[in-house]
Amino acid sequence: MDALELLHHRVSCPALMEPGPTSEQLQNIYQAALRAPDHGAIRPWRFLTVSGASRERLGELFLKAALTDNPELAPERQEKTRNMPLRAPTLIVVIAAVCDHPKVPPLEQEISAGCAAQNIILAAHAQGLGAMWRTGDMAYHPVVKSGLGVEATETIIGYIYLGSAKKLRTAPQHEHEAYVTEW
Ligand SMILES: Cc1cc2nc3c(=O)[nH]c(=O)nc-3n(C[C@H](O)[C@H](O)[C@H](O)COP(=O)(O)O)c2cc1C
Structure with missing residues (x-):
């Protein structure tokens, strides 16, 4: 796939199904990350x-974390959370592993990890896979972080859901002029 075609037309894909990425596709995804x-x-x-x-x-x-917040969580919400x-x-859990650095503040390191996440979804799309970057409460919950072995100094940048796209929407094309100013 042409690089600009990929960048201009990538879309997220919330509806995913089997098959997931092959080990070769995953290898390409991580190399891109x-x-x-x-x-x-x-x-980082x-x-x-x-x-x-x-x-x-x-x-x-996820359910354990949700029940910690609300032990009375309705059964259908419990089921939704578990599923x-x-x-x-x-799924790929992208974690920013930030260190103390004299020149590179934590924000820059987290941005780098975010760029790695973006490279993951681009590499997925380039290989004909669907991908969706999600966060929500479960990316920040201490019970989830601890259960995944994520250190206190680390941040979950996102869960990248990967699989075959059930359907792909057409990427909307925005006018860049609205966001760009000649200075
Ligand atoms: C850091 C981050 C977290 C996100 N978390 C969610 C999420 O939890 N749920 C969701 O529906 N979309 C989430 N999104 C947005 C989708 O991944 C996606 O970008 C959005 O639906 C727009 O689709 P598009 O990428 O095709 O333009 C998140 C995006 C980013 C960058």
Whole structure:
């Protein structure tokens, strides 16, 4: 796929199904992630791949977190929360692993990890896969962070849901002039 075609027409895909990425496709995805711009070559990121039955364990962790906040959570909300990770065959948890650095503040390191996340969804799209970047409460909840082994100094940048697209919408094309000023 032409690079500009990819950049201009990538869309997120909330409705995903099997098959998920092959191991070769995942390898390409991670290689792309590692090419994110990175001040100081810190590599301020790490990734968890969650697929197959591990998604159910992640769903149980989401539910545990939600019940910590609200032990009276309605059964249908419990079911919805537990099933969240089942919305795609494979998830990548993108984690910003920020360190103390004399020249590179935490914000820059988190932006780098965000760029890695963007490279992941672009590499997915380039290979004909669908992808959706999600966060929500479950990206910030201490119970989830602890259950995933995410350190207090680390941030979950997002869950990238990956799979085959049920359908892809056409990318809206915006007028860039509304956002750009010649200074
Ligand atoms: C950091 C971040 C977190 C996001 N979290 C969610 C989310 O939790 N749920 C959701 O529906 N969309 C979320 N989105 C938005 C979608 O990933 C997507 O960008 C949006 O639906 C627009 O679709 P598009 O990428 O095709 O333009 C998030 C995007 C970013 C960058």
